[in-house]
Amino acid sequence: MTSTPRSEPAPKVTLSDDEWRAKLTPAEYAVLRQAGTERPHTGEYTDTETEGVYECRACGAELFRSSEKFHSHCGWPSFFDPSESDAVILRADDSLGMRRVEVLCASCHSHMGHVFEGEGYPTPTDQRYCINSISLRLVPKA
Ligand SMILES: [Zn+2]
Numbered sequence: 001m002t003s004t005p006r007s008e009p010a011p012k013v014t015l016s017d018d019e020w021r022a023k024l025t026p027a028e029y030a031v032l033r034q035a036g037t038e039r040p041h042t043g044e045y046t047d048t049e050t051e052g053v054y055e056c057r058a059c060g061a062e063l064f065r066s067s068e069k070f071h072s073h074c075g076w077p078s079f080f081d082p083s084e085s086d087a088v089i090l091r092a093d094d095s096l097g098m099r100r101v102e103v104l105c106a107s108c109h110s111h112m113g114h115v116f117e118g119e120g121y122p123t124p125t126d127q128r129y130c131i132n133s134i135s136l137r138l139v140p141k142a
Pocket of ligand 1: 061107108110
């Protein structure tokens with residue numbers, strides 16, 4: 001497992017900026033389309049343990065599952081793996097004077113959060129996909 005950025009496939013879902021603004025709330029737009037970050041411990045899914053699938057709030061693609069969600073106590077929903085490795089795109093992000101790896105939805109290239117590794121969490125991958133709640137929509141298991 002590595003978070004080395006892979007080559008990026010073209011988005012399957014492409015909307016104009018005006019179309020995204022019409023589809024999303026201003027708060028969703030700020031995170032999903034402008035790579036903002038919701039304040040820690042404020043997102044609706046931070047501590048959620050409900051079984052289900054987490055979809056991209058912008059395009060509905062399945063990105064994460066409750067079975068890979070864990071309590072990281074970092075203030076954002078955390079997953080140790082995406083549903084499928086090609087469901088997300090990893091992109092080097094050198095903003096804010098830090099070397100981080102940005103996580104985007106592979107289908108629509110909306111911003112999800114960042115992935116960190118080697119932090120010592122007792123998970124199978126030692127990775128923490130630190131994802132904004134507002135970038136996701138939980139579909140509870142029927
Ligand atoms: Zn998407």
